[in-house]
Amino acid sequence: MKSLEELNAIRDKVRDTVVIPDGSDKIRVVVGLATCGIAAGAKPVFNAIVDEVEKAGLGDKVSVVQTGCIGICQFEPVVEVFEGGKEKTTYVKMTAEKAQRVVEEHLKGGKPVVEYTIGANLN
Amino acid sequence: MIDNQDFNNVALKDTPFYKAQERVVLRNCGVIDPESIEEYIAMDGYAALGKVLTQMTPDDVIKCVSDSGLRGRGGGGFPTGRKWSLCAPVQAPQKYVVCNADEGDPGAFMDRSVLEGDPHCVIEGMAICGYAIGATKGFVYVRAEYPIAVKRLQIAIDKAREMGLLGKNIFGSGFDFDMEIRLGAGAFVCGEETALMTSIEGKRGEPRPRPPYPAIKGLYGCPTTENNVETFANVAQIILRGAEWFASKGTEKSKGTKVFALGGKIKNTGLVEIPMGTTLREIIENIGGGIPNGKKFKAAQTGGPSGGCIPAEKMDVPIDYDNLTAIGAMMGSGGLIVMDEDNCMVDIAKFFLGFTVDESCGKCTPCRVGTRRMLEILEKITAGNGEMSDLEELEKLAEYIKANSLCGLGQTAPNPVLSTIKNFREEYIAHIVDKKCPAGVCKNLLRYVIDPEKCKSCGMCKRACPADAISGERGVPYSIDPEKCVKCGACYATCKFGAISKQ
Numbered sequence A: 001m002k003s004l005e006e007l008n009a010i011r012d013k014v015r016d017t018v019v020i021p022d023g024s025d026k027i028r029v030v031v032g033l034a035t036c037g038i039a040a041g042a043k044p045v046f047n048a049i050v051d052e053v054e055k056a057g058l059g060d061k062v063s064v065v066q067t068g069c070i071g072i073c074q075f076e077p078v079v080e081v082f083e084g085g086k087e088k089t090t091y092v093k094m095t096a097e098k099a100q101r102v103v104e105e106h107l108k109g110g111k112p113v114v115e116y117t118i119g120a121n122l123n
Numbered sequence B: 001m002i003d004n005q006d007f008n009n010v011a012l013k014d015t016p017f018y019k020a021q022e023r024v025v026l027r028n029c030g031v032i033d034p035e036s037i038e039e040y041i042a043m044d045g046y047a048a049l050g051k052v053l054t055q056m057t058p059d060d061v062i063k064c065v066s067d068s069g070l071r072g073r074g075g076g077g078f079p080t081g082r083k084w085s086l087c088a089p090v091q092a093p094q095k096y097v098v099c100n101a102d103e104g105d106p107g108a109f110m111d112r113s114v115l116e117g118d119p120h121c122v123i124e125g126m127a128i129c130g131y132a133i134g135a136t137k138g139f140v141y142v143r144a145e146y147p148i149a150v151k152r153l154q155i156a157i158d159k160a161r162e163m164g165l166l167g168k169n170i171f172g173s174g175f176d177f178d179m180e181i182r183l184g185a186g187a188f189v190c191g192e193e194t195a196l197m198t199s200i201e202g203k204r205g206e207p208r209p210r211p212p213y214p215a216i217k218g219l220y221g222c223p224t225t226e227n228n229v230e231t232f233a234n235v236a237q238i239i240l241r242g243a244e245w246f247a248s249k250g251t252e253k254s255k256g257t258k259v260f261a262l263g264g265k266i267k268n269t270g271l272v273e274i275p276m277g278t279t280l281r282e283i284i285e286n287i288g289g290g291i292p293n294g295k296k297f298k299a300a301q302t303g304g305p306s307g308g309c310i311p312a313e314k315m316d317v318p319i320d321y322d323n324l325t326a327i328g329a330m331m332g333s334g335g336l337i338v339m340d341e342d343n344c345m346v347d348i349a350k351f352f353l354g355f356t357v358d359e360s361c362g363k364c365t366p367c368r369v370g371t372r373r374m375l376e377i378l379e380k381i382t383a384g385n386g387e388m389s390d391l392e393e394l395e396k397l398a399e400y401i402k403a404n405s406l407c408g409l410g411q412t413a414p415n416p417v418l419s420t421i422k423n424f425r426e427e428y429i430a431h432i433v434d435k436k437c438p439a440g441v442c443k444n445l446l447r448y449v450i451d452p453e454k455c456k457s458c459g460m461c462k463r464a465c466p467a468d469a470i471s472g473e474r475g476v477p478y479s480i481d482p483e484k485c486v487k488c489g490a491c492y493a494t495c496k497f498g499a500i501s502k503q
């Protein structure tokens, strides 16, 4: 790294893929793959989302990445969906089967699967 | 059916769990891909290092960190800026930055989560420290039980090196800095700074007397600054957002936020980051969602085996370094274990002391022998053979061990015992005088009895009993022979009619 300008150029290039800007049709899906998430079964969930996104032909629109611990141990595996200009959606206690439905109905169909969200699982 | 319009009514950020939190250290955890240096950079990563190397002198950096009020997150709470300022002026051909990621407290996982979720923020903090104190080499000491943290940190180091964010002439400034990982074998004492450095040197991890302090004579005899993972994780944010921003959070003498690993008898277990000064009540009742199964909160243990308990009466004390020390607990590195009415405080003290007895390195006598003597007394009390003079003996031994041990392990090992005696003396007395364990935990002081009124004489308990201690026939209430009973609780768990009780 030679200069701050060089660093800033990388930041500006990548920023929109991490923080989806308003008006973008891109979707970012993060799966909590820290020790806690993996222990709760997050790896098959991650793999299922990657496969289903591929199968549904959403590869250009949806990026699926691993992330660290979100902090809510008892809700693992946790999957979060970020869309431009919207509040993120937090899916909890995920399984590979549930992931399939999320890809189909939310990522493809645009309608979040309410019953898997944290709001529906608080009690 | 919930209306689809409503799906975001309870977004994560609006849950009680998150509302009271403030994420500085954990800001990228759960957001970025920890294996992508680009994503870290996208969130202003390495901008602080760039700013430091191109616009600030080492003295500016130390002043900024000092002004922020940041104190060490590894437990002791030593002011970080002051620590750096002690090492900076020492002239030596080689100096080191060491990051303590040993995280030995049972039940704690704050540092692991930072390394797994945002490893670059630790690397960046260490490089900034290196510039400030004039060190060109860093080590991260991580326990080998954290394989994912180790793997992600190694990937992060490799990528930072590839991009020239570690290595020679970073940002064209002429500053060189590189680092390596050292794996620890999981000994608690190796979290103590001098033992940790001895272990990095490849020797048996034992502490050595201070002074000389690491700032003068540390790793390989060279001036060394050692900080905790979470301490380093705060540094880049302080540089970027300014000392005033950081100092505006928290209490008068404890600035910023603290990450806690919330566990035990609590509904929402997890990792929480709160501004210093938040009360325990806020953490337990709001963030933690309270105690499960309608039980009553009894105490919370902070500081692990070196710490103490905070009883229910002290729930409204704002949590910071000095307040916790004043009430006989301590901040520690962030383990927060919640206990309810079913936890026996004598048993808890025995558990932590058992841990320190196992983990004592044996180098100094007060710790090696003294903690074992204390444990024997606690075992005697929980077995029902205690005498009132044992309490005095415990307190006497505790003071002696605290005053004479070589390192922090022994100096703090009696704390869980002292703080439970102070806050729950009547529970000790119940064990000693009444030969009863009020929480129903200590087996030797327990009796399982069948209430003949409630017993339906179904025989389930008799079948569950592994010791053949239960007799009775259909139609007649069953009873337990206390001589044969091994107090396993199998009958208690089996009875559908609530006829068996612990007394």
Ligand SMILES: Cc1cc2nc3c(=O)[nH]c(=O)nc-3n(C[C@H](O)[C@H](O)[C@H](O)COP(=O)(O)O)c2cc1C
Pocket: B071, B072, B073, B074, B075, B076, B077, B078, B083, B100, B101, B102, B103, B104, B105, B188, B189, B190, B191, B192, B193, B194, B226, B227, B228, B229, B231, B333, B407, B408, B409
């Ligand atoms: C027995 C013992 C265990 C310790 N374990 C740790 C640990 O796991 N992690 C840690 O950061 N500090 C631990 N410490 C504290 C370190 O000695 C040291 O004070 C700290 O890492 C300094 O960093 P800080 O100023 O950033 O807090 C331990 C101390 C003792 C006495």
